[in-house]
Amino acid sequence: MMKFLAMGGYARYVWPCYLLTALVVGLNIRWALRALRSAQAEARRRTASVKAAS
Amino acid sequence: MAWVWFHRFGSPPHFYRLATRLTPWFAWPAALLCAAGLVGGLVLAPPDYQQGDGFRIIYVHAPAAWLSLMVYVVMAASAAVGLIWRMTVAYAVSASCAVIGASFTALALATGMLWGRPMWGTYWEWDPRLTSELLLLFLYLGYLGLRNSIDDIGRADRASAVLAIVGVVNVPIIHYSVVWWNSLHQAPSVMRFGRPTMPAAMLVPLLLMLAGFTAYFVALLLIRSRGELLRRERNARWIADALGARAPGKV
Numbered sequence: 060m061m062k063f064l065a066m067g068g069y070a071r072y073v074w075p076c077y078l079l080t081a082l083v084v085g086l087n088i089r090w091a092l093r094a095l096r097s098a099q100a101e102a103r104r105r106t107a108s109v110k111a112a113s
Numbered sequence: 114m115a116w117v118w119f120h121r122f123g124s125p126p127h128f129y130r131l132a133t134r135l136t137p138w139f140a141w142p143a144a145l146l147c148a149a150g151l152v153g154g155l156v157l158a159p160p161d162y163q164q165g166d167g168f169r170i171i172y173v174h175a176p177a178a179w180l181s182l183m184v185y186v187v188m189a190a191s192a193a194v195g196l197i198w199r200m201t202v203a204y205a206v207s208a209s210c211a212v213i214g215a216s217f218t219a220l221a222l223a224t225g226m227l228w229g230r231p232m233w234g235t236y237w238e239w240d241p242r243l244t245s246e247l248l249l250l251f252l253y254l255g256y257l258g259l260r261n262s263i264d265d266i267g268r269a270d271r272a273s274a275v276l277a278i279v280g281v282v283n284v285p286i287i288h289y290s291v292v293w294w295n296s297l298h299q300a301p302s303v304m305r306f307g308r309p310t311m312p313a314a315m316l317v318p319l320l321l322m323l324a325g326f327t328a329y330f331v332a333l334l335l336i337r338s339r340g341e342l343l344r345r346e347r348n349a350r351w352i353a354d355a356l357g358a359r360a361p362g363k364v
Contacts, residue, residue, distance in 0.1 A: 063156070067166035072231050076224040080173040083220045084329070087213055091336040098340035099356060106353045 125342050126351035128202045132335040139332035146325030153318030161315075170228040172318060175303070176326035178221040181249060182284055184214035184330060188256070189281040192274035201345050202338075204270040207277065208260065209337035213330060215253035222246060233297050241290035242298040245283060252280040266345055 066073040121127050154172035161168035188210035195203035225243065226236040237243065256273050263269035291300045302310040303319065311319070346352060 066169065067160060069165060069167035069169075069231060072167060072227045073169055076170045076173050076227050079220060079223055080177065083177075083216050087216060087333055090212060091333045091340075095336050095340035098343040102343045102347070102352050103356055105347060106356065110353075 123198070123200045123202050125201055125346050125349065126355060129339055129342055129351075129355050132339050136332050136335045139328045139335065143325050143328035143332055146321050146328060150318045150321035150325055153314075153321060158315045158318055159312075164232060167228070167231050168315075170224055172322050174221060174224040174228055175319060176322045177217045177224060178246070179323055180326050180330055181214060181218035181221045181246065182287060183327070184210050184217065185249065185252070185277075185284055186281065187334070188214060189277040192277040195270060196274045196278075202342065204274070205338045205341035205345055206334065207274060208270065208341050209334050211253055211257050211260070213333055213337070215250060215257065218246065218250040218253060222250065229297070238297055240297045241294040242287065242296050245287040245290050248283055249280075249287060252276075252283060256280075 064070060064074075122131075150172060154169055158169070160166045188207050191203045191207040191210070194200055195207055222243075225246075229238070230236050256276055259276055260269045260273045263272060288301075290296060291298050303316070303323075343352060
């Protein structure tokens, strides 16, 4: 296990790469869902106000 | 026949429903492919004879770099379709690409720097491949900045589409930079004519990661495009149906 984590002496470079990748992958999921939810909330408010006006 | 498909695809309510249905069909395979690729790349693949275990950076660096280019091509192509056929769906897809593309371009640069330090002895060099990839990041940021500076969404779509299309010239420059000029960066080992230059135990995990990242991008694009479509179709009647069909707050 320690041998695996040491990455043949390249741990200093290999693991930050994987960490950064996990971060970018995770953030993109979060940003995409947040953008969709806010657009849906906005659209819902609009359709509700249109209904109320008619 | 092709035109019927094209028109159906270009219909916002149809696209919205299709995108909702298709998302899990890309998201789950993406997770499985990446999990398999990580096990293969980090555990099963043998160390490189020159770079030892340092070469394992390839399993995140190459997919990030691949996405940086592929996302740009999708962004520019859908921008062109939007301009030519005035298709709202195409503009929604194009606008959805920029943040994804910019973040993966930054990731490709960052992982490249972390790989360059032990292998080349430097984090950064003004090398053709590195410089043209940095230019790609600026193109994405320019696209986002231009969009943010224009309030009217229709005008933002058209102006940013022109920028995206002009910038596509940089894509072949990035890809062939390692062939055309002397570069520190290695030449392509997978996307080349003839056979890849890697043994299967190293190559298969890389292909799994590339496929996984691609499927992941499609899933993200489908989610983001739905949001962009809602913002462009504010007054359309289909929106109430599309939103009413699902419980509030659920994606």
